[in-house]
Amino acid sequence: MPAPARSAWDYQRSEIRVLFDEAARTPGALRLEVGEPSFVTPSHIIDHAAEAARQGHTGYGPNGGLLSLRELLSDKLAGVNQIDAGVDEIVVTPGGMNALYSAFSILSEPGDEVLLPTPGFPNMDEMVRLLGGVPRFYHLRPANDFLPDFDELEALITDRTRVMFSNSPSNPTGRVYDDVVTQAIVAFADRHDLWLISDEVYDELVLDSTVTHTPAAWFDTDGRVISVFSFSKVYAMTGWRVGYAVARGDIPQLMRNTQEPQVSCPSTISQKAAEAALAGPREPITAMRDAYAERAVLAVQAAEAVGIRCYPPQGTIYMLLDLSDHGSDGGLDFALELLRERGVSIAPGSVFGPGGKGMVRVSLAADADTIKSGINQIAAHLRQRKG
Numbered sequence: 001m002p003a004p005a006r007s008a009w010d011y012q013r014s015e016i017r018v019l020f021d022e023a024a025r026t027p028g029a030l031r032l033e034v035g036e037p038s039f040v041t042p043s044h045i046i047d048h049a050a051e052a053a054r055q056g057h058t059g060y061g062p063n064g065g066l067l068s069l070r071e072l073l074s075d076k077l078a079g080v081n082q083i084d085a086g087v088d089e090i091v092v093t094p095g096g097m098n099a100l101y102s103a104f105s106i107l108s109e110p111g112d113e114v115l116l117p118t119p120g121f122p123n124m125d126e127m128v129r130l131l132g133g134v135p136r137f138y139h140l141r142p143a144n145d146f147l148p149d150f151d152e153l154e155a156l157i158t159d160r161t162r163v164m165f166s167n168s169p170s171n172p173t174g175r176v177y178d179d180v181v182t183q184a185i186v187a188f189a190d191r192h193d194l195w196l197i198s199d200e201v202y203d204e205l206v207l208d209s210t211v212t213h214t215p216a217a218w219f220d221t222d223g224r225v226i227s228v229f230s231f232s233k234v235y236a237m238t239g240w241r242v243g244y245a246v247a248r249g250d251i252p253q254l255m256r257n258t259q260e261p262q263v264s265c266p267s268t269i270s271q272k273a274a275e276a277a278l279a280g281p282r283e284p285i286t287a288m289r290d291a292y293a294e295r296a297v298l299a300v301q302a303a304e305a306v307g308i309r310c311y312p313p314q315g316t317i318y319m320l321l322d323l324s325d326h327g328s329d330g331g332l333d334f335a336l337e338l339l340r341e342r343g344v345s346i347a348p349g350s351v352f353g354p355g356g357k358g359m360v361r362v363s364l365a366a367d368a369d370t371i372k373s374g375i376n377q378i379a380a381h382l383r384q385r386k387g
């Protein structure tokens with residue numbers, strides 16, 4: 001048998017998936033590791049998809065998505081995000097992941113450097129390396145409210161820096177960038193002639209009513225911003241795999257071109273489901289967001305009650321706990337030990353890059369009792385370790 005490509009061994013399995021698999025084998029585990037909404041897809045979306053399948057929408061669709069969905073997305077982007085995007089500037093993809101992959105694949109050459117936040121969405125590091133790029137981390141420090149430090153960013157620029165990745169509302173910090181920060185990020189990209197991939201997949205999951213989501217596209221003057229959105233978390237549709245990118249100029253067509261050899265097209269039935277999500281009632285969507293917001297409050301209370309420092313999320317469905325005062329690095333070994341000894345599964349901070357050291361991420365996708373018991377168990381475990 002021939003050997004697989006040498007580079008194939010460079011890709012690491014996500015540590016969150018390691019925990020996911022271990023937790024699945026642990027009866028009664030409290031599952032706080034994964035960003036899987038605790039809700040099933042609202043029933044009107046499922047019904048519409050089933051009906052669409054019966055009507056024959058079961059074949060291939062165009063690269064970049066059905067026109068009928070892109071028309072609805074153009075309205076959504078105008079109404080929800082105040083982004084003016086024509087149907088040809090929208091590229092529908094199998095999940096936000098594929099929009100990110102297609103964008104990176106057409107924007108960077110092998111050896112190009114890509115600025116990635118840490119703590120940040122772990123899949124990006126692997127994706128950039130898979131495409132031959134070189135990840136360069138910029139820190140989102142708690143002392144700086146998890147905002148980018150522009151002095152650090154300036155110092156990271158080399159003649160190979162080509163793309164910056166930014167994510168707000170942010171996984172895992174829960175931070176939502178305001179318009180001043182967002183504008184500064186776009187201006188930084190402008191100053192250094194970088195592409196800016198703006199991951200806004202949690203755009204409608206702002207939990208704190210005092211803040212609002214600011215799309216990076218608002219400040220884009222020349223088409224350097226590629227915005228990525230998804231149906232996964234906002235509509236509890238992770239398994240349907242529908243996301244989309246908004247871009248200008250040649251970028252949408254170049255992204256559509258990469259779709260054919262990768263996946264041909266997004267699932268037609270899933271796109272029909274996405275149409276129902278956009279055209280249907282808003283109540284089930286806002287009810288889910290309100291439930292996450294309630295759980296965020298409860299999770300903060302639970303952490304404070306047991307003396308664990310936490311960072312109240314303004315958005316997303318996650319919260320970071322800071323265990324560094326308790327002598328834990330929050331790494332994979334700690335997470336596996338916690339699962340083995342206490343039956344609690346969390347995402348280790350190490351998956352979020354060097355900036356995740358000392359932290360762990362809990363998901364607000366679990367129900368309130370699971371979140372509370374999980375945090376209590378983490379505290380009990382930290383006490384026991386200290387002896």
Ligand SMILES: Cc1ncc(COP(=O)(O)O)c(C=O)c1O
Nearest residue numbers: 095096097121171201230232243
């Ligand atoms: C920041 C961020 N971007 C993108 C994604 C990808 O989501 P999907 O491919 O399900 O749309 C996720 C999923 O967890 C995420 O947290």
